Amino acid sequence: MGLGPLEIGLIILAILLLFGYKKLPDASRSLGRSLRIFKGEMKGMKEDDVRTRDAATTTPVRGEIVAPASAPSDELNTRLQDEARAAEVRAAELRARADQARTTDGPR
Template sequence: MNLGPLEIGLIILAILLLFGYKKLPDASRSLGRSLRIFKGEMKGMKDDDVRAKDAAQTGPVRGEIVAPASPPQDDLNARLQAEAASAEAHAAELRARADQARAADGPR
C-alpha cells in the first residue's frame, strides 16, 4: 500500500476539515500525552516481568512482601468456562427478546 503525495494531501485536508486548524494542536498534544503514558505503562509492565523473573530465581528478599499463590489453572479454566456459558445464555435470551419484539412490530 503506497501512499502518494496526493493521497497524503487529501488525508491532511480531511483532518483539517474535521478538527479545524485551531483544535489540531490540542488534539496532537493530547495524542502525544496518551502515547507517552502508554509507553510508560508498557515499560512498567516489562520492569515488573523482569523483577518477577529475578524474584523467582533468587527467592524472596528479607522483608519483602510475597504475593499469595495464584489459584490453580484448572480452577481458572472452570471459572472462565462458567462465565462463557453464562454469557452465551444471556446472548440467547437477548436474541429471543429481539425476535419477539420484531414479531410484535409485524411485517413492514
C-alpha cells in the same frame, strides 16, 4: 501500492476539515501525552516482569525458610473463610449491642 503525495494531501485536507485548524494542536498534544503515558506503563510492566522473574529464580540463602510459590491449599482456604465468617458474626453482634445501647440510653 504506497500513498502518493496526492493521497497524503487529501488525507491532511480531510483532517483539517473535520477538526479545524484551531483544534489540531490540542488534539496532537493530548495524543502525545497519551502515547507517553502508554509507553511509561508498558516499560513499568516489563520491569515488573523482570523483577518477578528474577525473584523466582533466586536461590535461598542457606538456612533460609522459603514459602512455596504455589497457591494456598484447600485446607488453608477453608480455615481463612471460617475465620472471616466468625469475624463477620462478631462484628454484627457488636453493631447490635451498640444499637441496643443507643436505644436504651435514649436522647438526653
